[in-house]
Amino acid sequence: MRKELSETYQQIYTIVQQIPSGKVCTYGIIAQLIGTHFSARVVGYALRHAHGYPEIPAHRVVNRNGLLTGRLHFHPPELMQILLEKEGICIQNNHIQDFKECLWNPLEDANYL
DNA sequence: GGGATGACCGGCT
């Protein structure tokens, strides 16, 4: 484990923390915000490390399909769905029903800076 | 230091 995190990770963590409750975000959007839209993989990788940071709501981050692909990395895996449901997000079969409605638009808030 | 993997995305077939 590196003591110091890459700037890219810092940016990702900062953005994820700005996700309001009851809203979700996608890897692509986050990647685009940090300027690396061409490597959403790094976002997911960073999130896996961010999984150890309780201040980072990684459960609010899903793929562009609204599918909870990273739920298997939670403990327990169903925790991700439980947390989202608690925030008022409807999930069916690991898929967000009102994905478009619950999707957080940082471009509208533009308050992550 | 090199190769392989990853909570992905986009384009092409």
Add this chain to the structure above:
DNA sequence: GAGCCGGCCATCC
């Protein structure tokens, strides 16, 4: 309309 392939960045072995 659905499925397959490649590619980007960062980390791990």
